Amino acid sequence: MRVFCPSKAKEPYRKVIEELSKRAKVEVVFSKRLPDDGVVLDEKGEPLTMELLKEIVDSGKDFVVGGPDGTDAKGRRISFGDYTLNHQIAIIVLLDLLFRVRFPKHPYNKH
Numbered sequence: 001m002r003v004f005c006p007s008k009a010k011e012p013y014r015k016v017i018e019e020l021s022k023r024a025k026v027e028v029v030f031s032k033r034l035p036d037d038g039v040v041l042d043e044k045g046e047p048l049t050m051e052l053l054k055e056i057v058d059s060g061k062d063f064v065v066g067g068p069d070g071t072d073a074k075g076r077r078i079s080f081g082d083y084t085l086n087h088q089i090a091i092i093v094l095l096d097l098l099f100r101v102r103f104p105k106h107p108y109n110k111h
Contacts, residue, residue, distance in 0.1 A: 002026065002028070002029050002062045003028045003029070003095070003098075004030075006030070006031065006067040007067030009091065013088035013089070020095035021095055024099035024103075026095060034071065035062045036075065037062075039062070039076045040071060041066065043079055043084055045076075045079035048078045048079060048080055050100070053097055065087050
């Protein structure tokens with residue numbers, strides 16, 4: 001499973017993203033080439049629930065987080081809510097949620 005973003009993360013976000021991606025066992029790819037069949041974070045997308053996230057994880061789809069200018073990537077659209085997050089924060093939130101879905105028995109509050 002991968003998370004794609006067209007814009008690189010800056011400090012201090014980069015270190016947090018690296019750490020969370022290791023924990024969640026999710027590769028984060030900063031590239032202008034985005035998958036056309038990924039799941040795209042979009043403020044106008046379908047509201048994200050943990051059940052929906054588990055369904056997406058089980059499907060093996062990659063995720064796309066737009067950069068500062070958003071993205072025109074194709075794919076299913078999901079949303080964290082009716083607000084806009086900095087793309088670096090959106091990646092961090094997504095990685096945290098992916099960790100929780102992928103490792104539900106982990107004593108999350110203990111690490």
